[in-house]
Amino acid sequence: MHMMAVTKIIFLDIPTTLPVPTSPNTWKVRLALNYKQLNYDTKWVETTDIESVCKSLGIPPTSVLPDGTPKYTLPALIDNTFSPPTLLSDSTPIIEYLEHAYPDPDPSRALCPPTSRALHALFEYHVAHAITAQLLPVMIMHLYDKKTPRDRIHFRTRTEAALGKKLEDIELRGEEREEHWKKIEAAFDLLASFMQVGSGLGEGAGAGEIMFFAGSNPSLADCTFGGLLLMLLYDSPDEAWIKISSWSNGRWKRYMAALEQWTAVK
Ligand SMILES: N[C@@H](CCC(=O)N[C@@H](CS)C(=O)NCC(=O)O)C(=O)O
Numbered sequence: 001m002h003m004m005a006v007t008k009i010i011f012l013d014i015p016t017t018l019p020v021p022t023s024p025n026t027w028k029v030r031l032a033l034n035y036k037q038l039n040y041d042t043k044w045v046e047t048t049d050i051e052s053v054c055k056s057l058g059i060p061p062t063s064v065l066p067d068g069t070p071k072y073t074l075p076a077l078i079d080n081t082f083s084p085p086t087l088l089s090d091s092t093p094i095i096e097y098l099e100h101a102y103p104d105p106d107p108s109r110a111l112c113p114p115t116s117r118a119l120h121a122l123f124e125y126h127v128a129h130a131i132t133a134q135l136l137p138v139m140i141m142h143l144y145d146k147k148t149p150r151d152r153i154h155f156r157t158r159t160e161a162a163l164g165k166k167l168e169d170i171e172l173r174g175e176e177r178e179e180h181w182k183k184i185e186a187a188f189d190l191l192a193s194f195m196q197v198g199s200g201l202g203e204g205a206g207a208g209e210i211m212f213f214a215g216s217n218p219s220l221a222d223c224t225f226g227g228l229l230l231m232l233l234y235d236s237p238d239e240a241w242i243k244i245s246s247w248s249n250g251r252w253k254r255y256m257a258a259l260e261q262w263t264a265v266k
Helices: 024-035 047-057 091-101 114-130 136-146 149-163 174-199 220-235 240-246 248-262
Strands: 009-013 040-044 076-079 086-089
Touching: 009 024, 024 091, 024 220, 024 248, 047 076, 047 149, 076 091, 086 091, 091 220, 114 174, 114 220, 136 149, 136 174, 136 220, 136 240, 174 240, 174 248, 220 240, 220 248, 240 248
Parallel strands: 009 040
Antiparallel strands: 009 076, 076 086
């Protein structure tokens, strides 16, 4: 009799008012879980409750706040498949754990071979600074609108205290907003140009476009970048996604179409 490996994975994600989540970091891990075809159940935890839920389950914090208290974030994952269970937080270590615990027999499907760690860290650093850090002035109200009512209150209180401004005043408008989007477009174009190098399009006719950052299969970089694109698509279908679809000769539209098969929410 064929024995199906039954995984007992609980994945902690943040709910929204949409049928889908919109956190880039949780999407990063969900894309990896789906790509690896692992069985898992989602436990939905509003941002307001992340700290208390993680503490009660024994999930470790991911950083320390300036005042020295531990900061808890999602994604987090509990794997009860093996004894003792594994309790993890922080997207990259979670994906590295999944790779180690559930390696794909086909090495070309590895998401983060150990030899790619430094390059992946560099990729994440670049995307965080060149793109993610630039999004607040054009995305803040889109993000806010998709949050649950409790999380809206929590987000407004914390963000306004941290930035000393009303959310509505962080948002750029008019010409300034369009100029800001142009800067973000330039960062996307730069990434597209790096992918073009990977495709070998400079080497003459016939060379195809590589779909993902490391070739025809996704890697950790694609989980990271794909997670960011899914946030932009779901939080702002009418503004961000319309713009992004038209950038870089349609590259990101094709990229999203290729990722779509791993975007199921279970
Ligand atoms: N380094 C963490 C960052 C995760 C993170 O910042 N998650 C956000 C949601 S996208 C969060 O949980 N925020 C909770 C909060 O700010 O209280 C990772 O890669 O998983």
